Amino acid sequence: MPDADTLAFDAFWAWLQKHPNCILRAGAGDVVIFDHEEHHWSFGVDPEGGVLYVQCLRGKQTIAEVSLHIEDVAYVQSHVAEEDEWFFDLCDQNQQVLYYFVLSHGFEDAVGASVSHLN
Template identity: 45%
Template sequence: MQQAIPFKEFWAWLAEHPNCILRAGSTDSVVYDDDDYHWLFAEEDAHTLLIQVMRGKRPVAEFFVEPAHVSSVRVSAGERGEFNFDLVTEIHGQVQVIFYFVLSHGLEEAADKPDEEQRSSGRLH
């Protein structure tokens, strides 16, 4: 079952769950999470958000997202218990995914789990 949420709501939620990201990417690139990586979220400027994947102090990858171009975020169940978060836009009347995140849990699941259960699941929030 798919649902759509506003990008602003998703961004705030995602920034609280960086350790739950399994992979992220666009049509031409993908970055897979690793135990040595950590994800940072920032505003590059008033119109651009920055996602950095770091290994220690060294950047592994950077992604830029322009919220004005994101119509909404589609949320759907993925394979092997994963959850897909597709940032979509409309171009010439066609809905297209411009960026995506795959997380180890969905929106409701994270809200329902007590903190101790989240820690014992192997992925800290």
């Protein structure tokens, strides 16, 4: 993968939660959740199982959700796929992509930034 960078999951997750308006789509396997101007993203932890989740919401109604079993995630691989699209692949020890997020900017753009990015 050209221009790929490896990130620790904890650093990526903390950063991602500060950039919900920058998510273009998220997915796992064959499932893809696309952003929409009427939707917003929410993050949380299931108190019962400790599983992280990302929800796409319209108002208070859940449209779609990705549950992340983080014990399986070894690292995050980032790369530019197309102009204005940065992929963040959450990979296991065998380099298989378990989950992914596509954002409107790269991880390095977050350094020193405290303003939310709008799509």
